[in-house]
Amino acid sequence: MPDRKNLLTIVLLATTAMITGACSQAASSNEGAAPSGGGPAAADVLSVAEGASAAGSGEGSGSSLDAGFAKNADGYADISVDDLATLLASTDVTLVNTHIPFEGDIPGTDVSIPYDQIEAHLDELPADRDAPIVLYCRSGSMSTDAARRLAKLGYTNIMELDDGFRAWQSTGHPFDRGQ
Numbered sequence: 001m002p003d004r005k006n007l008l009t010i011v012l013l014a015t016t017a018m019i020t021g022a023c024s025q026a027a028s029s030n031e032g033a034a035p036s037g038g039g040p041a042a043a044d045v046l047s048v049a050e051g052a053s054a055a056g057s058g059e060g061s062g063s064s065l066d067a068g069f070a071k072n073a074d075g076y077a078d079i080s081v082d083d084l085a086t087l088l089a090s091t092d093v094t095l096v097n098t099h100i101p102f103e104g105d106i107p108g109t110d111v112s113i114p115y116d117q118i119e120a121h122l123d124e125l126p127a128d129r130d131a132p133i134v135l136y137c138r139s140g141s142m143s144t145d146a147a148r149r150l151a152k153l154g155y156t157n158i159m160e161l162d163d164g165f166r167a168w169q170s171t172g173h174p175f176d177r178g179q
Contacts, residue, residue, distance in 0.1 A: 069159060075151030076158035081171050084134060084161055094126055098146040099137035099164070104177040106136060106168055115142035118149050129155045136161035136168070 069077035079087070087093050088108050097105050098115035105112065113121045115137060125133060133155065135143040140163050147160040161168065169175045 074148045075156075076147040076160055078162050079134070079159045080162055081167050081173065083159075084136075084168070085173065087132070087134065087159075091132065093132040093134050093159075096125070096133060096135045096146075097137070097165075098135050098143045100142070102178075103138060104165070104175055106165055107174050107176055113146075115146040118146045119153070122153070125150075125155075129153075130157050132157045132159065134159045134161060136164050138164045139166055140164045 069079055069083065071077050084106075088095070094111070095106065095109045097109050097112040098118065099112075100114045100116075102112060111121075111124045113124060125131075133150070135146050135150075135158065137143040137146075140161065143160045143164060147158050150158050165175060
């Protein structure tokens with residue numbers, strides 16, 4: 001049985017998916033076209049959320065979690081600020097800042113590893129290469145490079161924050177300037 005936090009996450013994600021789908025249908029029908037179903041299906045979102053719930057409750061396949069994001073041709077998933085906020089609230093992920101020089105961290109960052117030295121710091125990442133890892137930098141270019149490198153090394157659950165911490169800050173999320 002999922003705990004209260006995970007259950008609330010499931011309800012929130014399912015509601016968001018239903019609203020997104022309804023808005024897409026309304027917009028399409030107003031134009032006289034067939035509904036496009038523009039958002040994720042509620043069942044798809046529930047599947048992802050239930051996976052997060054199972055991982056958070058000790059059910060399922062141990063420490064790894066398939067976060068449910070489609071991978072690009074380079075073998076990692078590009079995620080939005082909203083995706084990251086949801087992951088941080090509901091899932092145990094390793095959050096890695098790859099930006100150099102250091103300019104600060106998204107709260108909850110587990111480790112800072114320069115993007116061009118990621119291979120030399122594999123010991124700072126989860127030993128399970130299927131564990132969810134989110135990489136970010138200031139704009140997305142350094143974390144993209146690091147994500148490609150990790151995917152080539154066999155990491156299977158790599159996510160990269162589109163547009164980096166600039167996008168995170170621009171949407172009003174906190175950012176710790178730190179050191």
